[in-house]
Amino acid sequence: MSSSAISLAFRSANSFGVSGLLSSSAKIFHQILTDGGGVGRVADLVAARLRDTKADPFRIHALVVFGALGAGRAFGSGSAIRFECGADDRQVALAFSFECAGFAVPEWDGIAERIASGAASSPVEELLLAFSRNADHVVLRGHPATGRVELCAVIAQNASRSLERAPVEVVLLSDELEEAPRASEYTALGDLDYARMLSHDGGADGREGPVTGEVLVHEAASAEALLVRIRSRRLQLEDSTVIRISEGAAAMPDSSRVIVVRGGAPTPSGDIRIAGAPALSEIAPQADDAEKSELELAAKALERTMTEGALDRVAHEAAEIRAEVRTPQVERWVEGLTAELQAEKARIVEVSNKLAGSIRQKEIEFRSQENALRQEIKSRDEQLRLKSLQVTQLKDRVASLQVSLERAKMGAGSADDAVAKHKIGNLEKRLRSSRAEIDTLKARLDDARSKLHHSSEHKGQTVPMSEHAELLRKCERLDRELEELKHQESPESLRSRLESAQRAALQLRERNELLEREIQKRQVELEGISQELERLRGARPGSDAA
Amino acid sequence: MEFIGKKLPLEKASEMRVCPVGSVRPFVPLPAPLYILLLGNEKFLAVKGPLDFLAPAELERFRSVENFFYPPFIREVLPFREAGRALGRVLVAAASGSGVRPAPFEISDAFLRLTARLWSPDVRVEPFFISVFVTELCGPLPSTVAVQAREADLARYEQAVLKSAWAVWQALHLGYLDVDRIRALRDGVFGAVALGTEFRPPAAVEGLRPILLGGDLPLRGMALQEFSEGAASLKLEARAGRLARDLVTANHAAPSIGGSSGFHPEVAA
Numbered sequence: 001m002s003s004s005a006i007s008l009a010f011r012s013a014n015s016f017g018v019s020g021l022l023s024s025s026a027k028i029f030h031q032i033l034t035d036g037g038g039v040g041r042v043a044d045l046v047a048a049r050l051r052d053t054k055a056d057p058f059r060i061h062a063l064v065v066f067g068a069l070g071a072g073r074a075f076g077s078g079s080a081i082r083f084e085c086g087a088d089d090r091q092v093a094l095a096f097s098f099e100c101a102g103f104a105v106p107e108w109d110g111i112a113e114r115i116a117s118g119a120a121s122s123p124v125e126e127l128l129l130a131f132s133r134n135a136d137h138v139v140l141r142g143h144p145a146t147g148r149v150e151l152c153a154v155i156a157q158n159a160s161r162s163l164e165r166a167p168v169e170v171v172l173l174s175d176e177l178e179e180a181p182r183a184s185e186y187t188a189l190g191d192l193d194y195a196r197m198l199s200h201d202g203g204a205d206g207r208e209g210p211v212t213g214e215v216l217v218h219e220a221a222s223a224e225a226l227l228v229r230i231r232s233r234r235l236q237l238e239d240s241t242v243i244r245i246s247e248g249a250a251a252m253p254d255s256s257r258v259i260v261v262r263g264g265a266p267t268p269s270g271d272i273r274i275a276g277a278p279a280l281s282e283i284a285p286q287a288d289d290a291e292k293s294e295l296e297l298a299a300k301a302l303e304r305t306m307t308e309g310a311l312d313r314v315a316h317e318a319a320e321i322r323a324e325v326r327t328p329q330v331e332r333w334v335e336g337l338t339a340e341l342q343a344e345k346a347r348i349v350e351v352s353n354k355l356a357g358s359i360r361q362k363e364i365e366f367r368s369q370e371n372a373l374r375q376e377i378k379s380r381d382e383q384l385r386l387k388s389l390q391v392t393q394l395k396d397r398v399a400s401l402q403v404s405l406e407r408a409k410m411g412a413g414s415a416d417d418a419v420a421k422h423k424i425g426n427l428e429k430r431l432r433s434s435r436a437e438i439d440t441l442k443a444r445l446d447d448a449r450s451k452l453h454h455s456s457e458h459k460g461q462t463v464p465m466s467e468h469a470e471l472l473r474k475c476e477r478l479d480r481e482l483e484e485l486k487h488q489e490s491p492e493s494l495r496s497r498l499e500s501a502q503r504a505a506l507q508l509r510e511r512n513e514l515l516e517r518e519i520q521k522r523q524v525e526l527e528g529i530s531q532e533l534e535r536l537r538g539a540r541p542g543s544d545a546a
Numbered sequence: 547m548e549f550i551g552k553k554l555p556l557e558k559a560s561e562m563r564v565c566p567v568g569s570v571r572p573f574v575p576l577p578a579p580l581y582i583l584l585l586g587n588e589k590f591l592a593v594k595g596p597l598d599f600l601a602p603a604e605l606e607r608f609r610s611v612e613n614f615f616y617p618p619f620i621r622e623v624l625p626f627r628e629a630g631r632a633l634g635r636v637l638v639a640a641a642s643g644s645g646v647r648p649a650p651f652e653i654s655d656a657f658l659r660l661t662a663r664l665w666s667p668d669v670r671v672e673p674f675f676i677s678v679f680v681t682e683l684c685g686p687l688p689s690t691v692a693v694q695a696r697e698a699d700l701a702r703y704e705q706a707v708l709k710s711a712w713a714v715w716q717a718l719h720l721g722y723l724d725v726d727r728i729r730a731l732r733d734g735v736f737g738a739v740a741l742g743t744e745f746r747p748p749a750a751v752e753g754l755r756p757i758l759l760g761g762d763l764p765l766r767g768m769a770l771q772e773f774s775e776g777a778a779s780l781k782l783e784a785r786a787g788r789l790a791r792d793l794v795t796a797n798h799a800a801p802s803i804g805g806s807s808g809f810h811p812e813v814a815a
Contacts, residue, residue, distance in 0.1 A: 016752075017777055030781055031651055032721035032750045037640075038649030045651060080727060080750040099749045148749045179776050186781040188721060190651025191658075191788045 013171050016141065016150050017180040018084045018093040024184060026093075028086035031189035035080075039068040045189055046085055046094075054157040055092040059134045060085075063153045066130050067096040071151055074123035075100040086183060091136075091157060097150040100142075108142065108170055115168045127151070132165040143173040427501055431478060434508060438471065441512075441519065471515060478504060547596045547674075547704055549579050549809040551617065554590040559583075562590060562615040570614065572602045573686035575707050577623040577678045579809055581615040582608065590615055596809065597677065597704045599692060619809055622801035626675045629661055630682030633718075636660070637725045654721045658785070662793035666800030669790045670767035672813075673708045674803050680711035684729045687736060695740035706740035708763045709773075716774055717751045719785050753778025765813045767800060 012020035018028060029049050031042065043064035047057040064083075071081060079099040086093055111125060115138075120126040128151075131138045135153035142149050481501055554562075562581070575597045581590040593608070594600065600608075608614070640653050648656070664679070665671055686692075687707070695703040713735045714728055722728065731751065738745035738758055747754045753774040757763075760773060770789075771782040804813030 019777065030721070031654070032723070033650055034722070034724040034727065034750075035641075037647040038652070041649040042651065045649075079748060080722065080724065082750040082752070097749050146746060146749070182777070182780065186777065186784050188651070188654060188781070188785055188788075190649075190655045191785065194792060 010139075011181045012178055013139065013141075013169070014173055015178040015180040016095070016097050016143075016148070016173075018086045018095045018152065019180045019183040021093040021095075021139065021152060021154055022086050022091065022183065023088040024182065026086045026088040026183045027185045027187070028084055028183045029187050029189045030082070030084045033068050033081040033083050036069050036072075039065055042068065042083075042189070049189065050085065050087055050092055053087045053092050055087070055155045059155055060092070060094070062134045063094050063131065063155075066127065066134070067094065067151060067153070070127045070130070071096050071098060074127040075149055076102050083189075087157070089157075092155045093152060094155075095150055095152045097148065100147050100149040108140070108172070111140070112168045112170050115165065118165065128168055129165070132168055135166045137166050138168045139171060140168060141171045141173060143177065145175040424498070427498070427505065430505060434478075434505075434512070437512065441515065442472075444519065471511065474504075474508060474511065478508065547598070548811060549592070549595050550811050551579065551809065552592045554581065554592075554617070556583075556588040556590070558590060558617075561618045563618075563620050565614040565616055567605065567608050567612055567614055570600060570605060571686055572605055573599050573689045573692050575599055575677060575681050575687065577627065577681075578616050578620045581617070582611050583613070583615060596674070596803070597707050599687065599696070601693065617809065619803075619807060622807060623675065623678050625801075626664055626679040627682045629664055630679040632660055633657060634683050634725065637723055641724065650721060650723070653723045657718055657723060658789065659793060662789055663795070663798070665789060665794045666767060667794060667796035667798075668767075668800075669786050669794055670769055670800065672765060672767050672800075672802060673712050673763050674765060675801060676715045677707050677711035680714045680732060683725070684714065684732045688733050691733075691737050691741060691743075695736075698741065703740055705762050706736045709739045709757050710736035712763060712768075712773060713751075713754055713757045716753070716757075716770065716778070716782060719770060719782055720751060720778065722748075722751050751778075752776065753782075765803065765810065767802070 010021050011023070014020075019026065022028075029046070033039070033042065043061045046064050047060045050060060051057070064085075068081060068083065072078065075098065078101070082095075082097040084095045084097075107122070107124070111128065114121065114125055115128050115132055118129070120129045128138060128140065131151065131153050136156045137154040139152040139154070140149070141152065478501075481504065565580075576594055576599065578596055579592045580594040580598075580600075581592050583589075584591050593614075636653065636656055640648050661679075664675070692703075695706055710732045714732050717728065717731055722731070727748065731748065734745040734747075735754070735757065737743040745758070747758075753776050756773045756775055763773065770786040771779045774782055802808050802813065803810040
């Protein structure tokens with residue numbers, strides 16, 4: 001028994017799945033087992049998947065077979081089984097989750113003690129006993145609310161196995177299930193990384209390259225280029241040590257790599273790969289000796305690698321190569337390479353320092369320019385703001401004046417208009433009556449004038465007409481004023497016009513009265529003249545006939 | 547489901563696909579609008595929308611017209627239907643065939659390879675097409691539940707069809723590859739979504755809560771892990787990652803129920 005190697009501080013024992021039994025960095029494989037078919041192959045694949053761990057593959061096989069075949073039978077379950085297995089750096093865990101038709105909590109009382117004593121009284125306990133013999137820790141979880149059961153086995157890595165039985169921990173989950181803590185990666189058991197598997201260089205028999213011969217895919221632009229290519233190819237084949245740089249196929253995990261092949265034949269540990277180096281499509285070693293061409297090509301590859309910022313990675317790879325290959329030649333090459341790498345790194349650091357300094361200087365300049373520009377923009381903004389404020393104030397004043405004018409027109413004007421209309425009406429009436437009166441007077445005046453004229457013919461006297469002409473002019477002026485009054489719009493001017501018209505009317509009335517008095521006086525005179533004429537006519541008979 | 551082209555002119559006859567009335571099974575969600583030909587009016591008239599089904603009485607009534615017609619959109623659906631049939635054959639053979647039976651992970655891998663061509667290059671698929679795939683795999687809907695669900699609420703019925711199909715689709719990707727169990731899962735989710743009947747998901751299938759309790763499934767293209775939660779979501783995401791890495795090719799256009807070749811007025815192709 002190696003339960004001391006088990007981390008019993010599980011992340012979560014109150015949820016289903018193996019993630020609660022392992023650390024968060026665990027990688028978990030999963031598969032649903034609908035029946036017992038192919039369980040042997042499932043066990044094989046599980047063991048293969050967990051090969052990198054130090055767990056005993058026989059125990060893994062046994063636990064998978066017991067769990068997949070025995071769980072349903074022991075628990076009376078016909079449901080599919082959700083199988084999960086995973087590993088972290090300390091332990092491996094396997095879990096079989098299924099529904100149990102006859103789930104009864106009382107049967108689980110004292111089950112851990114019975115297993116510990118080695119006494120099994122039911123198929124469930126026999127299964128748990130088998131589990132405890134092959135695992136370092138067994139967890140039996142039950143969820144009474146759903147009748148779901150999970151059987152978990154934990155195996156410690158790096159621990160010697162004993163023949164003692166592992167303890168069984170029984171956990172009854174509460175109705176509200178916790179969500180299983182997350183693991184770093186979940187993978188379906190059958191989802192193999194075919195790309196990685198196919199990235200291996202060798203064929204089925206381990207031979208380097210296809211047995212039907214290589215076919216070079218690059219076309220030469222001219223016959224000369226073709227000859228160069230053939231020559232370089234021959235150099236490669238004739239050299240005892242060559243570097244071949246090939247582009248990775250679609251199946252390769254890295255886009256390209258550098259492979260050093262010794263003597264053209266595959267060697268168990270002779271392949272040196274520098275992952276991450278950029279692809280070089282052309283290989284044209286110019287040096288005569290193999291070592292020189294090897295170094296030149298490697299330097300080319302490294303030069304491009306450095307420019308892409310992979311210095312650290314290459315240094316790491318070089319250290320790995322040195323650790324792996326211990327031949328003096330390679331040691332020397334790697335040492336030289338490392339020295340070059342360090343020198344190049346120092347140069348890059350120096351250049352980067354200079355560059356950083358100049359960038360800082362430029363940055364300061366730009367910043368000062370930016371500040372000046374910002375200040376100018378700020379002052380212009382302020383000016384603009386003041387101008388716009390002034391414009392706004394002026395607009396407001398204009399608007400308020402317009403509003404007050406409109407109000408004055410609409411409010412005060414209406415009453416004045418009514419009064420003015422009324423006055424104009426009265427004035428018109430009075431004018432009409434005055435005009436009628438004038439007409440009457442004119443008629444009487446004409447009549448009197450004709451009589452006077454007639455009498456003057458007889459007496460040589462003239463009737464003065466200056467008063468009458470003046471009256472007519474005034475009448476005409478009054479008419480014009482009346483017409484103008486009608487067309488006046490302004491209340492003030494209308495009012496002044498009205499006042500002047502009233503004054504004119506008053507004068508007219510006075511004139512009329514004077515005129516009437518004059519007319520009466522003239523009538524009296526006319527009557528006197530008429531009487532005199534009658535008397536004269538009576539005094540000289542037969543004058544009518546003359 | 548909403549669709550355009552309730553009536554089609556007779557000039558479309560060369561593009562229409564004939565479907566004998568006798569070959570249609572009742573309570574099967576239809577993969578496209580279904581038309582009959584009215585010779586007097588010289589028109590094709592839609593009698594059923596997509597995802598709707600024909601009850602036995604309706605089939606009997608249409609027996610006199612002899613043939614239904616599908617629009618050209620049916621070509622987009624056929625690969626899903628054929629993949630569903632193929633998977634059904636694989637699962638039946640794996641469960642009952644003679645000789646050495648394939649291991650569960652081998653069936654799971656075969657399923658992934660079989661359905662890889664159904665995904666769009668960005669590993670998305672519209673749930674409508676998955677409903678066609680699952681219908682072909684699982685067969686007709688449970689009749690009583692289907693009739694009740696359609697009469698109660700048509701939109702909810704359609705969501706139940708889509709959600710139950712998506713649940714099965716996810717379960718298949720988790721390795722739940724058993725025809726009878728898949729059918730039970732489809733029927734259980736369908737009843738729970740359509741009528742609210744009680745359904746307890748099987749222990750082997752996890753992360754179904756978003757489908758059962760979440761909002762409506764969208765009609766646009768969906769990633770495999772959408773409408774899942776917890777560890778199931780991570781597992782599905784990992785499988786989608788393998789599809790994208792190894793199996794899905796970028797040399798075909800993704801089918802859609804929208805656009806010029808589709809029928810839905812709102813879904814963009």
